């Protein structure tokens with residue numbers, strides 16, 4: 001049995017998606033077939049409850065020069081980060097010469113607001129292209145992996161930090177002990193380490209099985225993050241549910257005894273116990289639902305093809321790699337995927353080899369059906385593309401189950 005990467009306890013495997021390519025490695029047509037594959041399977045630690053992948057993909061295969069994801073692709077996410085930056089500017093960052101570090105600063109969407117307010121900051125991100133983009137926006141970036149060694153250097157040069165912020169990144173880092181040791185070296189005595197991530201409770205409740213992919217090495221819950229914080233000498237002081245990405249959670253972590261622990265922490269731990277997040281049966285049931293969704297989706301797409309209906313994919317998300325590859329959905333069922341990320345255009349979805357085209361092509365002409373692979377941005381996308389439904393088009397969703405909108 002695999003050992004938990006955090007507490008060393010036994011990890012019980014509950015889902016196996018088989019051979020999967022690196023999810024964000026959209027390939028050029030010439031490079032199709034050269035993708036790096038691994039076994040995508042997840043399990044739950046029966047001691048600390050942390051949900052984690054069974055196999056780790058080497059980090060250089062995921063985060064590099066060519067990493068295409070950009071936070072700014074969603075207006076909702078831009079506004080979300082702007083709002084939290086302003087909140088921090090008015091609360092944690094009002095002292096003398098405050099300093100903020102962001103782990104996984106990507107294209108600078110979060111730090112832009114902080115930099116414009118004249119507050120000292122540093123983004124850390126290993127993916128060179130997105131880091132360059134952030135620098136062009138006036139954001140200070142160290143193109144590097146955040147880990148103990150880099151954090152010590154930052155502490156030496158610029159520290160201590162009042163806030164270390166990280167959205168949708170800490171869960172991507174299998175070697176999380178090194179991150180916490182780095183935070184310990186860099187964070188001031190009263191500083192906070194704030195993590196935002198997809199919330200396991202929402203993933204289970206919505207049967208969002210495609211949130212399992214290479215980059216999401218861990219799926220966090222309040223219970224597992226509390227145990228993790230303790231293990232590395234910190235305390236989970238507050239949690240706040242967020243609506244972004246189909247249900248997320250903001251975890252505020254501090255040094256023990258420095259902040260009052262809010263009632264929300266205990267309430268969520270209790271909720272999670274009631275929701276069965278500590279029981280392995282919950283995960284086995286989730287895996288069964290995932291199999292049902294995949295079967296129903298393939299059945300629907302096959303029927304539509306037989307009826308001569310046109311189908312287009314919407315959003316060449318990393319999570320779509322799990323669905324497309326596991327269900328064996330290729331260009332015969334979904335001829336192309338629309339996406340607003342320039343770096344993805346002209347490429348093929350990894351493994352499935354479905355071409356990715358600019359969003360403008362969605363309406364030339366509208367298809368009969370659109371498979372919403374970016375379902376976590378459903379509200380934003382459906383509002384933007386309202387003409388599609390007005391013209392008689394239908395969205396296909398597979399979360400929480402296969403249905404048409």
Ligand code: SAH
Pocket residue numbers: 063064067069070071077103104105106124125126127130144145146147166167168169172173
């Ligand atoms: N924070 C942004 C981006 C999330 S994508 C948002 O929420 O939209 C994840 C980012 O983490 C990528 O840009 C990737 O390059 C970066 N990343 C991966 N491992 C990292 C590490 N060890 N340290 C810092 N950044 C890392």
Ligand code: TMP
Pocket residue numbers: 073074075314315316317318319338339340341359374376377380381384
């Ligand atoms: P994410 O689910 O990892 O945030 O990825 C969302 C993907 O969907 C990303 O490739 C950008 C794309 N997208 C669009 O094409 N149009 C949109 O309106 C939004 C919000 C996202």
Ligand code: ZN
Pocket residue numbers: 004005006007008009045046047048049050
């Ligand atoms: Zn564990």
